[in-house]
Amino acid sequence: MGSDYPLDDSPNGWGYRWGVRLRELLDIGELRLRLRTGEQALDRPIRWVYLTELVETGRYLSGNELVLTGLIGPGLRQDPEALVDDLVNAGAAALGVGLSIHDEIPEAVLEACRRRGLPLIEVAGDVSFGTISEIVTRRLTAERAAGLATVLGRHRRLISSVAEGSGLAEVFALTRAELGRGCWVLSPTGRIVVGPGEGLPEARRLAADYLTAERLPAVVDGPYTLLPINTRAGHRVAGWFLVCAGELVDVPEEVRESAYELAALAALERARLEEGRKVERRLVAELLDQVVTEPAEVAARMRTCGLEPAKPYVAVALQLAGSDGVEVLEEMLPGAAAVAGPEGEAVTVVAAEDVAALVGGLRDAAVLLEPALTKERLTVGVSAPAVGPSLLFGAVEEARHTRRLAGARRGGRAHVVTSDEIHSHALLLATVPDGVRRSFRDRLLGPLQDYDLEHHSDLVRTLSAFLENSGSWNRCAAQLHLHVNTLRYRIRRIEELTGRDLSTLEDRVDFFLALRAL
Numbered sequence: 001m002g003s004d005y006p007l008d009d010s011p012n013g014w015g016y017r018w019g020v021r022l023r024e025l026l027d028i029g030e031l032r033l034r035l036r037t038g039e040q041a042l043d044r045p046i047r048w049v050y051l052t053e054l055v056e057t058g059r060y061l062s063g064n065e066l067v068l069t070g071l072i073g074p075g076l077r078q079d080p081e082a083l084v085d086d087l088v089n090a091g092a093a094a095l096g097v098g099l100s101i102h103d104e105i106p107e108a109v110l111e112a113c114r115r116r117g118l119p120l121i122e123v124a125g126d127v128s129f130g131t132i133s134e135i136v137t138r139r140l141t142a143e144r145a146a147g148l149a150t151v152l153g154r155h156r157r158l159i160s161s162v163a164e165g166s167g168l169a170e171v172f173a174l175t176r177a178e179l180g181r182g183c184w185v186l187s188p189t190g191r192i193v194v195g196p197g198e199g200l201p202e203a204r205r206l207a208a209d210y211l212t213a214e215r216l217p218a219v220v221d222g223p224y225t226l227l228p229i230n231t232r233a234g235h236r237v238a239g240w241f242l243v244c245a246g247e248l249v250d251v252p253e254e255v256r257e258s259a260y261e262l263a264a265l266a267a268l269e270r271a272r273l274e275e276g277r278k279v280e281r282r283l284v285a286e287l288l289d290q291v292v293t294e295p296a297e298v299a300a301r302m303r304t305c306g307l308e309p310a311k312p313y314v315a316v317a318l319q320l321a322g323s324d325g326v327e328v329l330e331e332m333l334p335g336a337a338a339v340a341g342p343e344g345e346a347v348t349v350v351a352a353e354d355v356a357a358l359v360g361g362l363r364d365a366a367v368l369l370e371p372a373l374t375k376e377r378l379t380v381g382v383s384a385p386a387v388g389p390s391l392l393f394g395a396v397e398e399a400r401h402t403r404r405l406a407g408a409r410r411g412g413r414a415h416v417v418t419s420d421e422i423h424s425h426a427l428l429l430a431t432v433p434d435g436v437r438r439s440f441r442d443r444l445l446g447p448l449q450d451y452d453l454e455h456h457s458d459l460v461r462t463l464s465a466f467l468e469n470s471g472s473w474n475r476c477a478a479q480l481h482l483h484v485n486t487l488r489y490r491i492r493r494i495e496e497l498t499g500r501d502l503s504t505l506e507d508r509v510d511f512f513l514a515l516r517a518l
Contacts, residue, residue, distance in 0.1 A: 020046045020139045022094055022119060025066070028135060031127055036110060038094065038119025046093045047140065049133040055083050058090030066121075066136065068096040068129045077106070084112035094119035098129060169194050171265055181245040183259065185229065185266045186210070187331050188237045188372070189365040194266075200243065204368065210241045211372035219247050227259060229266045235320065235376070237369045238327040240270055280305075280337035281326070284348065288339060288396060298389035312352040312385040313392065315399035316362070319345045319407075321376045328378070332365040333358075345403070347396060352385035359418055366414040378414040379406040444514040447497040459497075460515075462490045466502065467512050 023042035026033050035042075047064040050057070053072050061067070067087055071077055087095060095118055097105050105122055113120040123132070172194055176182055184195030188211055190204035200206070202222065209220040216228045227242040242263045248256050287301045299309040307313065318329040318338075325346035329338040338348040350358065362380055369378060381403025386395035398419050406417035448459045462480065466487075469475040477487045491502055500507040 020136050022046060024139075025132075025136065026121070031132060031135070032124050033096070033127075033132075034122040034124075036105060036120040036122050037113045038117065041094075041117070041119050044093050044119065046136060049129075049136050051129055051133070055079060056086055057083065058086040058092075061087070061090040061092055063091035064093045066094050066096055066132075067092050068098065068123065068132065070098040070101050070129075071106070071109070072101055080106065080109040081112040081115075084109070084116050084118055088116045088118050092118070094121055096121040096123050096129075096132070098123040098127070099125040172196070172262065183245070183262055184243045185240050185262075186243055187240055187334075189331055189368055191331075191334060193240060195243075206243055207368060208371065211236060211369065216241075217248065219249070223247050225259070227263045229263050229270065235328070235372075237320070237372050237378075238331060240266060242266060277330070277337060281339055284337045285339040287349070288347065298392060302389060302392075307349065307351075309389050310387070312387045313349050313395065314352045314355060314358070314385050315347065315349050315383040315392075315395040317341075317345055317347045317381045317396075317399040317403040318379070319343065319403060320373075320378050328369075329380075332362055332380075341400070345400065347400065349392065349396070355382075355385060358382070359416065363416045366416050370412060370414040373413040376413065377407065379403050379409075380416040381406055382416070382418040384419045441514045444498060444500075444510060448494060451493075451497055457490075459490060459494050462487070463494055463511060464515055466491060467508060467515070471502070471508070 021042070022035075022038075022044045025031070025046060026035055026042075045064055046066045048062075048066070049068060050061060050065045051068050052060075053069055053076065055076060057067060069076060069083075071080075076083055084095065095109075095113060097109060097120065099105070099122065105120070110120065112118075123129070172183055172185075173196075176196055182196040182200075184200050184203075185193040186195075186200075186203055186207055187193060188207055190207040192200055192203055202224075206220065206222075206224060206226065209218065210216075210226050213220075213226060216226060218226045220226060223246060225244040225246065225248045227244065229240040229242055242259070244259050244262075248259055283301075283305045287298070287305050287307075290297050290301050302309045316329065316333065316336075318325045318332070320328050321344070325344050326338045326340050329346040329348060330336055333348065333350060336348045336350050338346040341347050352358070359382055362382070366378060366380065381399045381401070383395040383398040383402065386392055402417050402419050406415040409415045409417070445460060448463065451457060452459050462476075465479050466476045469479065473484050473487060477484045480487065482490075494500075495502055500511070502508060502511070
């Protein structure tokens, strides 16, 4: 066992002092208490009084109690060190020994308290333990009432600060001044939304702790307490969370209440920002609509969105299965406004001043968010830089198609892919509008799909296998477990239904692209 009792009277790390101070108790003349050891701990708070004649008392304590005993039990007299060790381990504030049985405190008790740094109080034989307990309880009740007034006063100040238009920074500064400890609002990517000016070096690690915590609130190394900030975000990777220095266990109710107030105010701020973001999202949505319907108006719409048409931009598409990807994409790209597309896909357009840094940031965020993805997959596609309104549509389609190709990557649940990594017909198809791709596919494959549906045949699969095997009759027949004559019959039927000739390279290329025109 260690030889030093913790001198910090706030082991939870909040540094918020409450309870009757040991020095205050000693100053009560009518009690005539005498401090025998522990002069270094006169400011330690006493939060309750507990009477015992048991050696193993620690199991009944919750911390900062004044434990009173007359050393009546034989176990206490024979092994006082066991009692002292048990009290120190349980966080007791002090030990009081009454002299109603003994003329003086046994030397073994004195030595054990000195060794462990536990304050030892001598209680005169004619002073009742009940009197000590009554006085401490009365003072604690008065202090609790004063604490409630403090809570109400703080609550009024916080509400007034928000009502007067102060931002979260002012509110957090006010709370820090009163509690003496810092609190921060963080995003799941480790971005500090608001908090004390000195920052939080562990922000990224705390974000990882938040994303992987089995339940919230959670206490992590530091210590820090992590609290969720209730928002409408459907997934933890899209929400903010509150970090409080220290633990919220065994602290005054007003301290715990202040932390939850901060979380509630941060949720209100998030909701306020969401309302403002709606306008930005609407402008981006109108821009992307005009890219398709009115290309001539794109430059003007870009200026409305704060985008200079002459500068290069990249499009970014994101999908998180089972969730709205808009908020996730906006957290991964702070300051960007995204719009929702089909199947929860989110799309945005951002400046391409440093594409490598942008992609690096996305990948760092994906690595951080991945452990929180249990069944979902996070896929992100980034287009090549596009300069000029005329190329913006192609960039958006390129990002979306690249994102779909990222979904085909194996291993891991989060993938960020750029168009530079794709060197095939897939990139060409990405620049073709969805409607054109569907029309092209339907014209070539529609007759085969209808025939398969009506006759329960397998012509589309046969066509795909034939092209995959470069037109080799034997390899294709073996793959499909068919006789070569059966395969020849199916290919002839395909040619009859489509009016194409699979012996020509041109028609083979058309069928190949149609099968991949998703």
